[in-house]
Amino acid sequence: MLNINTLLLDFRITSYCNLGCDLCFRNPGIEDQSTENALKILDKMYQVGFRRVGFTGGEPTTRKDFLTLIEHAKQLGFMTYLSTVGHRFVMDYERLNGILDWVGIPIDGIEKETNSDIRSEKMGNQHRVVKDILTWLTHSDNKINIKLTTVVSQTNVHQISDIVRWINSFSYKVQSWRFYQFCPLGVGKEKRDKLEIDTDLFIKTMEQTKAEFPDLPLSWATFEERDKANVVMEPNFDVIIPDGENYTYLCNMEKDTPETIIHNIFGQPEIMNKCENNRFWLDEMEFVS
Numbered sequence: 001m002l003n004i005n006t007l008l009l010d011f012r013i014t015s016y017c018n019l020g021c022d023l024c025f026r027n028p029g030i031e032d033q034s035t036e037n038a039l040k041i042l043d044k045m046y047q048v049g050f051r052r053v054g055f056t057g058g059e060p061t062t063r064k065d066f067l068t069l070i071e072h073a074k075q076l077g078f079m080t081y082l083s084t085v086g087h088r089f090v091m092d093y094e095r096l097n098g099i100l101d102w103v104g105i106p107i108d109g110i111e112k113e114t115n116s117d118i119r120s121e122k123m124g125n126q127h128r129v130v131k132d133i134l135t136w137l138t139h140s141d142n143k144i145n146i147k148l149t150t151v152v153s154q155t156n157v158h159q160i161s162d163i164v165r166w167i168n169s170f171s172y173k174v175q176s177w178r179f180y181q182f183c184p185l186g187v188g189k190e191k192r193d194k195l196e197i198d199t200d201l202f203i204k205t206m207e208q209t210k211a212e213f214p215d216l217p218l219s220w221a222t223f224e225e226r227d228k229a230n231v232v233m234e235p236n237f238d239v240i241i242p243d244g245e246n247y248t249y250l251c252n253m254e255k256d257t258p259e260t261i262i263h264n265i266f267g268q269p270e271i272m273n274k275c276e277n278n279r280f281w282l283d284e285m286e287f288v289s
């Protein structure tokens, strides 16, 4: 069972992002905290006993201090994870290599039309971004575990095999690749008619893809399996979990006592069980920083 040492707490360091994806499940419009407060909250998390932190958003790299926050987390002793579109990854790589354990980067299509439809025009070239990163990593002294994420929706469900084949044609091999059934949460709730897919179709597609590429680290989660399966701290330090099509409040990392935080997060075995299943890949690190 997960405990405070092994649960990855997703810290949404900002709710800002201007990429406008239709599938986005963030809660927009929550104001960012100062660098000082964000550093203090990392200290508090560590004091409470957390040892794994994920930096997410919004797009976390839009915060000018995101590298400072990751550096601080690593100095404290956290396992660090960054969820980003990857547009700055190569630029920031020198500072990230050695302080970042995992990076998660999205790939939902290998054509501009697919990326634009499931995400936005601004994300139309995301497949090129991923290709550039994987090609570049082949020639680097990389110590960051790479995780790709694909949201499976009506738009790309019949292209999954092609996407995997394309990525597999590059010589760099990623450490994990997670496929998620589209979840109508946050901003994405308004696009459910366009993107939502049947659970049986999702599972069948993923089983076929795994059978086609048995040696790749492919894994997946349905909407139901992701529900209540990650603990998120908003930019205002409210700690929440996805619960159906909404988020449920658990506690506030700044204001509440360590006892309340631990009780409200870890007091529900069902949540811990689902979080563990959703994040099993974290322990499959090739590189340890």
Ligand code: SF4
Pocket (backbone or CB within 6 Å): 017, 018, 019, 020, 021, 023, 024, 025, 026, 057, 058, 059, 085, 119
């Ligand atoms: S899904 Fe990610 S990249 Fe797209 S709008 Fe939301 S936060 Fe930005």
